[in-house]
Amino acid sequence: MIARCADCPWACETGSRDSAISALWDHRERAHDEQQPPMQLSSTTFREQALAAIRTLAETGRPFAIAEAHDLVTIEPVNPRTAWPAVTREAARLGFIEWAGSYADSPLATTKGSAVKLWRGRRRAA
């Protein structure tokens, strides 16, 4: 998927339609001082919010548990038990994150005592 700006030669190749849209808006905000219309925000899905939250944590540079992203997402997934692992796999497949090589106690009260994987941001291969 390639995102193209209508007003300049900027283009960006991304892994999915959603990341193409967010890359394009990121460019238009920076290069053309344009704000993303509210309509775009209200159409945000759980998946988009969750991926954005995971990327935010990845950018901190420290290892993190996916459960830490739960607080950053306002849309409740239909089935959290399967939705979060699916989004985690997608984030790893897109190259946003990689397993940090260790586990930690789950920060969620509902799954306290169980070990969860720690992830970290991954630099996208050129």
Ligand SMILES: [Zn+2]
């Ligand atoms: Zn442009």
